[in-house]
Amino acid sequence: MKRMTAVLMALIMAWVAQGCSSTGTGKTADSAAATGHAYGRAADEGPEVGRYGGRSSRGAGVPGTRDLNDPSSPLSRRVIYFDYDSFDVMPDYVSVVTAHAGYLAAHPSRAVTLEGHADERGSSEYNIALGEQRARAVAKLMTLQGVSDDQIQIVSYGEEKPAAGGHDEASWQQNRRVEIHYAGE
């Protein structure tokens, strides 16, 4: 229940933030419109960032590029873990997703691939679907916070690329994950 509330809170926050940032830009599939959106974003990048930072309740501004790999920055955390057969982003990881979303919203030229994974239990193609649902759940949190669809690629490897090679819960925990990969890194 606590978890649900935390996720809901984050979603509401994100939705409010998105409502502000996308006012007047309008989202269409048309490529010209998408380009315009990007230009507009570049112009008012500062204020947008400020609005987001103000709402994050951590008081921290959105980190710059150098923070991507700073071990003390939440951006250095690139893996979101999940419960068995679940694609709910757990409260512990909402802040990680939020940090990356903030960075991406502030840097529209940056793009990420969200790699969904599952543990080895059950059926391999079902696990591909499960991995994708996990990556989509992360992507949804990000887009609600103003990240453009064009900045996010999704791929699911299911149980095909385990991070840990064991066959027990300790390994499975590490394998139920979404990895955030920045393009060009």
Next chain:
Amino acid sequence: MSVFPHSALLIRAALLLWLLSGFRSASAELVGEIKKGVLGAIPIAVVPFGGAQQSAENIAEIIARDLERTGRFRPLPASEMLDQPTLPNQVRLQSWQVLGQEYLLIGRTQPAGGSQFVAEFSLFDVVRGSSLLDFRIPFGAREQRRTAHRIADMVYQKILGEAAGLAAPVAFVTMTGRLPKDRRYALQVADAEGLEPETILSSKEPIMSPAWSPDGKRIAYVSFENKTSAIFVQTLADGSRVKVADNRGINGAPAWSPDGRQLALTLSKDGDPDVYLLEIASRSLRRLTDHRGIDTEPHWSPDGRSIVFTSNRGGRPQLYLVSAAGGEAQRLTFQGDYNARGVFSPDGASIAMVHGVGGSYRIALLDLASRSVRVISSGPLDESPGFSPDGKRVLFSARNAGVAQLIAVPINGGPPEILKVVGSEVRQPAWSPKD
């Protein structure tokens, strides 16, 4: 005089098989079934072939094992044979009648120039005293095992009048390299014992879900070679391949229609994963399911009219059935908290699936008439079930004490067979429906 010691031996053999098989449930039933299988089996003598052998074991050993595995034949051990003829004019039928044999197979392999060989063999009806089959099969130096399976298949078909598909190959995916950066995936095709593998695709990225075309000439599979999933159809004879699906998102779980003209597959290009039908020649695509949540792992009924698939629309993954023409899906499975990857038996009467109860994943058969579920494997991490061409065995991947294995289990009882695939990681088996 020989009846009692003989049955005692059989019972002991059956008990041994039961102990080796590792099955703990329904044990009494299983022993009964094994005994029945052995007692009802036809006695046949497969005499060691003459001539130089092109494989580690005599071609006759491979043939005898193939026949024994079907449960329909009981080959005579070579040590009990009174003589070992290799030519038809050396055969004295009385010496086989004395041993209670009903059929006799003899033969020899000979060089046929260059790296070519020829297997010549003769099948006799010992009881009637007649010759049933005289045949020659030319083969290459590395094809002796395949030739043995073809001979076993011909013998089975001649005596029982039905096809067993003993020469049908098996495809599977192997993974080598412990560290992620060293990993290599290979799609291999081997004989039904997992031997003489040939790699038909090798990649640094995952390969998944091989599916044989109904004529056994092509394989559809998923490859991540471009860092995103795509479905390819590869022709085995010449290695040529075409990409048939590379949409945004998932391109997965290909399954051939019985006429070989369509693929059912999973795409997520329009949102959640759903099942689509792709006409291969025209590339026209039709959406079959449209539901929130996951719909995947389609498989066609043998009559081509319906498709079974996995969906979590009820909360947990369960099997559903939908008409190939579309419409409402009907839930098929209600036992267990996880049922996935359903595949129809060749006769369409049952579905093999991954059946999860309390964190253990085993292979089970769902009888479509009675809707009863029967577990046929021991778990705990079994997946990817598929039927043998004759529908009498189910092949699946398993993990026992961390070791990946492919296991073929007879659905009506009998010892499971572990395929002899060489290499550490082997998964995703698919048994060809044809030779």
